[in-house]
Amino acid sequence: MIRFQNIHKSYQVAGQDVPALNGIDFEISAGEVFGIIGHSGAGKSTLVRLINLLERPSQGQVLIDGRDITALSDAGLRDLRRGIGMIFQHFNLLSSKTVAENVAFPLKLAGVSDKATIAARVAALLARVGLTEHADKYPAQLSGGQKQRVGVARALATEPAILLCDEATSALDPQTTRSVLRLLAEINRELGLTIVIITHEMDVVRTVCDRVAVLDSGQVVELGPVADVFLHPRHATTRRFVLEAEHVDEGEQVDDYAHVPGRVVRLTFKGESTYAPVLGAVARETGVDFSILTGRIDRIKDTPYGQLTVTFTGGNVDTALAHLAARDITVEVLRA
Amino acid sequence: MNELFVNIDWAEIWTATLDTLAMLGGSLLFTIMLGLPLGVLLFLTARRQLLEQPAVFSVLSFVANVVRSVPFVILIILMIPVTVLITGTSLGVAGAIPTLVVGATPFFARLVETALREVDRGIIEATQAMGASTRQIVLHALLPEALPGIVAAITVTAITLVSYTAMSGVIGGGGLGDLAIRYGYQRYQTDVMVVTVVLLVVLVQGLQMLGDRMVAHFSRK
Ligand SMILES: Nc1ncnc2c1ncn2[C@@H]1O[C@H](COP(=O)(O)OP(=O)(O)OP(=O)(O)O)[C@@H](O)[C@H]1O
Ligand SMILES: [Mg+2]
Numbered sequence: 001m002i003r004f005q006n007i008h009k010s011y012q013v014a015g016q017d018v019p020a021l022n023g024i025d026f027e028i029s030a031g032e033v034f035g036i037i038g039h040s041g042a043g044k045s046t047l048v049r050l051i052n053l054l055e056r057p058s059q060g061q062v063l064i065d066g067r068d069i070t071a072l073s074d075a076g077l078r079d080l081r082r083g084i085g086m087i088f089q090h091f092n093l094l095s096s097k098t099v100a101e102n103v104a105f106p107l108k109l110a111g112v113s114d115k116a117t118i119a120a121r122v123a124a125l126l127a128r129v130g131l132t133e134h135a136d137k138y139p140a141q142l143s144g145g146q147k148q149r150v151g152v153a154r155a156l157a158t159e160p161a162i163l164l165c166d167e168a169t170s171a172l173d174p175q176t177t178r179s180v181l182r183l184l185a186e187i188n189r190e191l192g193l194t195i196v197i198i199t200h201e202m203d204v205v206r207t208v209c210d211r212v213a214v215l216d217s218g219q220v221v222e223l224g225p226v227a228d229v230f231l232h233p234r235h236a237t238t239r240r241f242v243l244e245a246e247h248v249d250e251g252e253q254v255d256d257y258a259h260v261p262g263r264v265v266r267l268t269f270k271g272e273s274t275y276a277p278v279l280g281a282v283a284r285e286t287g288v289d290f291s292i293l294t295g296r297i298d299r300i301k302d303t304p305y306g307q308l309t310v311t312f313t314g315g316n317v318d319t320a321l322a323h324l325a326a327r328d329i330t331v332e333v334l335r336a
Numbered sequence: 337m338n339e340l341f342v343n344i345d346w347a348e349i350w351t352a353t354l355d356t357l358a359m360l361g362g363s364l365l366f367t368i369m370l371g372l373p374l375g376v377l378l379f380l381t382a383r384r385q386l387l388e389q390p391a392v393f394s395v396l397s398f399v400a401n402v403v404r405s406v407p408f409v410i411l412i413i414l415m416i417p418v419t420v421l422i423t424g425t426s427l428g429v430a431g432a433i434p435t436l437v438v439g440a441t442p443f444f445a446r447l448v449e450t451a452l453r454e455v456d457r458g459i460i461e462a463t464q465a466m467g468a469s470t471r472q473i474v475l476h477a478l479l480p481e482a483l484p485g486i487v488a489a490i491t492v493t494a495i496t497l498v499s500y501t502a503m504s505g506v507i508g509g510g511g512l513g514d515l516a517i518r519y520g521y522q523r524y525q526t527d528v529m530v531v532t533v534v535l536l537v538v539l540v541q542g543l544q545m546l547g548d549r550m551v552a553h554f555s556r557k
Contacts, residue, residue, distance in 0.1 A: 052465055074469075081467035092462035095556045096480040106466040109476065138556040158466070 001030040001194060002051055002162065007060035009046055009218075020046045022218040024060070028211075030161075033188050033195045033301075035205040035226065037241055038215030044198040047215065048164050051196065052084045053077055064162075082110050085155030089167035091147040093139040099150050100126070100135040106157040125153040129183060145176035152183060156191075163187070165197045169204060181208045185301075202245035206230055206300050214238045227300045231268050231307060232330070246296065257293060257335060262313035264293070265321065268330040269306040279310070282323045287315030309334065343525040349515065353535060356511035358429045359501045360539075363436035364494050371441040371493075372486075374400075375448025376474060382449075386460070386470050400442035408439050408503055416507075432509035436500050444493040451485025452478055484555045491547025495540050502536060512536055 007024040010017040020043045028034045038044045049055040050062050053069060061068045069080055093102050103122045112118055126132045129149040139147055148168060155163055165184070169177040185208045188195050197209060205212045205226055212229050214222040214237055221235040233239040257264050269278070274297060283290055295308035312320060321331050374396065380386050381393040406414070415435040416426045423430045455478055463477040479486070505513025512532045520529025 054461060054465060078467040078469060081465055084465070086462065086465040088458055088462060090456075090458055092456065092458035094459060094463075094477060094481060096483060096554075105463075105476070109463070109466050109468045109472055140557050 001065055002028040002196070003063040003066075004047075004050070005061040005063060007047075007050065007057045007062070009043075009050070009055065009058050020218055021057075024218075024220060026213060026220060026223055028194065028196060030194055031188075031192050032210045033185070033197065033208050035209035035212040036196065036198045036215055037200060037202065037205055037212060039200060039237070042215040043218040044200075044215055045166055048166055048196055048198050051162065051164055052081050052086065082106070082158045083160050084162045084164060085158070085160040086164040086166070087148065087151040087155050087168045089170050091139070091144075091151045091171075093147060093150055093154070095139055098136050098138055099131060099142070102139065102150055103153045103157055106154060110158055121157065122153075125156055128156075128187075129153045143176075144172050145180060148172065148176075148180050149183065152180070152187070156187065156193075161194060163193050163195045165195065167198055167200070170199070170201075177204070178207070184208055202230070202241040206245065206298075208301060210301065214241070227270060227303055227305060230300055231270070231305060257309075257311070260293065260311050262289075262311040263317050263333065264309065264311045264335040266332040266334055267306075267308045267310055267324060268332075269308075270328070270330075271303055271305075273328055274304040274306045276327075278324065278327055278329065279308075282320050282327075283315075285323060286317075286320040288312045288317055288320045289314045341527045341531070343519065343523075343527050344531060349512075349528075349531060349535070352510065352512045352515040352532070355429050356498070356501050356513070356536075356539070359432050359436060359504070359509065359511055360494065360497050362429070362433045363440060363497055363501075364490070366433065366437040367440040367444050367493060367497070368490060370437065371444035372448055374441065374445035376452065376478075378445060378449040379452040379478075380470070380474070386473065400445060403438065403442045404446070408500055409506065411435060411439050412504055412507055412509075427508045428510050432501065432504040432511075435504060436497055439500055440493055440497050443496060444489060447489035447492060448482075448486055451482040451489055454485055455481045484551045484557075487547060487550045487554055491543060491551070494543050494547070498536060498540055498543070 004024045004026055007021055008019070009021040010019040012018075024047060036044050036047060046055055050057055051064070053062070057070060061070055063069070064080070069077070072080060094105065097105065100122050103125050104118050107118050107121065122135070123132070126135055129152050131146060131149055131153065134142060134146065139150065142150065151168070163184075169180050172180060181204060184195055184197070187193055197204065199205060209226050211224060212226050213220045214229065214235060216235070216237045222229055222233070222238045229238060230242055233242045279290060282288075290310050290312050293309040293311060295306065297304070297306040299305070325331050378393065378396055378400070381389040381396070383390065383393075403411075412435050415438060419426045419431050419434045422434050425431045459477055459481060460473060463473050468476065501509065501511050502513025502516070505511055505515070505517050508514065512535055516529050516532040519525040520532065
C-alpha cells in the first residue's frame with residue numbers, strides 16, 4: 001500500500017549535497033503497524049515525511065495504493081494529505097485554538113462547513129481519546145499526554161487511511177507513553193488504519209508494531225516481523241537497540257560463561273510454547289541436566305515469548321537440542 | 337492656576353487633540369492595511385519559507401530598509417509632492433496621513449514579519465500536513481497564532497505614529513505637535529508646551545496599556 005521505490009534524498013547544505021536516504025526500497029502493507037527505528041540523524045523523519053511529501057525525494061518514487069504521489073498536482077497533493085493523519089513529537093497544536101477547535105481544524109480546512117457535522121465528529125473523537133471534559137481548554141492548559149491525545153484526535157478527524165507518528169511518544173514519560181501506544185493499537189484494531197511509527201526506542205516497537213525496519217545512515221539494514229528482528233537481530237545496529245531495550249550492557253554479554261561447564265545454548269520460545277513445561281520434559285526424556293544462565297519472558301505486541309540462555313551437561317545433549325527444535329523452539333548454540 | 341496657564345486656549349488644545357487622534361487613527365488604519373500584507377509577503381518569500389522567492393524578498397526588504405533609514409523629518413519634505421498628488425494638500429490632517437503611512441508601513445511590516453517568524457515551524461508543518469493551501473495556512477494558522485505578536489506590533493507602531501504626528505506638526509500637519517511648536521517653541525509659551533507634552537504622554541501611556549491588555553487577552557500560551 002505504501003511503497004518506497006529506490007528512494008534517494010539529499011539536502012543542500014551550504015551548496016553541498018548531504019545525503020539523508022540512500023536507496024530505500026520496501027513496502028508497508030495496509031492495516032499494519034509499521035515501526036521505523038534508527039538513531040538520531042539516521043533519516044527516520046525524512047523517510048516518514050516522504051509519505052505525505054512534506055519532503056520530496058531527490059530520486060525514486062513513493063507509491064500509495066499503486067499511485068505515484070510524487071507526480072501529483074498541488075490540488076491532488078492536498079487531497080492526498082487529507083487522507084493521511086500525522087502526529088508529532090512536540091504535538092504542534094495551535095495554541096490559539098481550543099482542544100475542540102484543534103480537532104475541528106482539519107475538517108474546516110477540508111471545507112466541511114456544517115456546524116452540526118463538525119460538532120458531532122469532534123465529540124466522537126474526543127470521546128475516543130478520553131478528553132471530552134477538556135474540549136474547551138487551550139493546549140497550554142493540558143499535560144503532554146493530553147496534548148498528544150488531542151494530536152491523535154486531530155489526526156483522525158478526516159478519517160484518514162494512514163497515520164504517521166514522528167517520535168510521538170519521545171516527549172512523554174514511560175507511563176504516558178504506554179497509554180498513548182495503547183490508544184494507537186486500539187485505533188489500528190478498530191479502524192483498520194495503517195500506522196507508521198518512527199522511534200528510537202525498541203520498547204515502542206515491541207509494544208505496538210507488527211513489522212519494523214531498522215534505519216542506519218539512510219539505509220534499511222534490517223526489516224521483518226518484530227518478533228524475528230527483536231529475538232534474532234542480525235545487524236549490529238539492531239543488536240544495540242535490542243540490548244538497550246533489555247537494559248543489558250553490550251560488553252557484559254560476551255565472556256560471561258567462561259567458567260560455566262557444558263554446552264551453552266540460547267533457546268527462543270514464541271507463542272504457546274512460552275508457557276509450556278518443555279525444558280523439564282526434554283531433560284527427563286534425554287537425561288540431560290540444565291541450568292538457566294539468563295533469561296527473560298515478555299510479550300511482543302500480543303505474542304508472548306521467552307528467551308533463555310541455558311547450559312546443558314550430561315546425558316545426550318544433541319538429542320535434547322533436536323527435541324527442543326522439534327517443539328518449535330529456536331536453538332542457537334553459543335558455545336559448543 | 338489661571339496664572340500658570342495664561343496662554344492656554346483650551347478650545348484650540350481640544351481641536352489639536354482631535355487632529356492628533358484623527359491623524360493617528362487614519363494613518364494607523366492605512367498602515368495596518370498595507371503593512372500586514374507586506375509583512376506576510378516578507379515572511380512567506382524569505383529563505384526556507386512557504387513561498388521562497390529570493391528576488392521578491394530582496395526587493396521588498398531593500399525598499400523597506402531604505403524607507404526606514406530616511407529620517408522622518410526628511411521623509412516629510414520628500415513626500416510633499418506625493419501628498420499633494422494624493423490628497424490635494426500637504427497641510428492639515430489629510431496632508432499628514434500619506435507621509436505617516438509611508439513612514440510607518442515598512443516599520444510595521446518588519447514587526448509583522450518578526451511576529452510570524454515566532455510562530456512554531458511545527459505548527460505550519462502540521463497545518464501543511466492536513467492538506468492546507470498556503471492561503472489557508474496564512475489565514476487559519478499563521479495569523480491567529482501570531483495575533484498577540486501582531487497586536488503588540490500595532491501598539492508599538494501606534495506609539496511611533498504619535499511621535500511622527502508631532503513631527504509633522506513642524507510643517508503644518510496640525511495637531512498637538514503643531515501647537516507645541518507654534519506656541520511653545522516659537523512664542524516661548526512654555527505652558528502650552530507643557531500641556532501638549534502631557535497630553536501626548538497620556539496618549540502614549542493609554543495606547544501602551546490598551547495594547548498590553550489586548551495582547552494578554554489574545555495570548556493562550
Ligand atoms: N531540512 C534539512 N536540511 C538539511 N539537512 C537536513 C534537513 N533535515 C534533515 N537533514 C539531515 O538529514 C539527515 C537525516 O535527518 P532526519 O531528520 O531524517 O533524521 P532522524 O532520523 O529523524 O533524526 P532524529 O531522531 O534526530 O529526529 C541528518 O543528517 C540531518 O542533519
Ligand atoms: Mg526525526
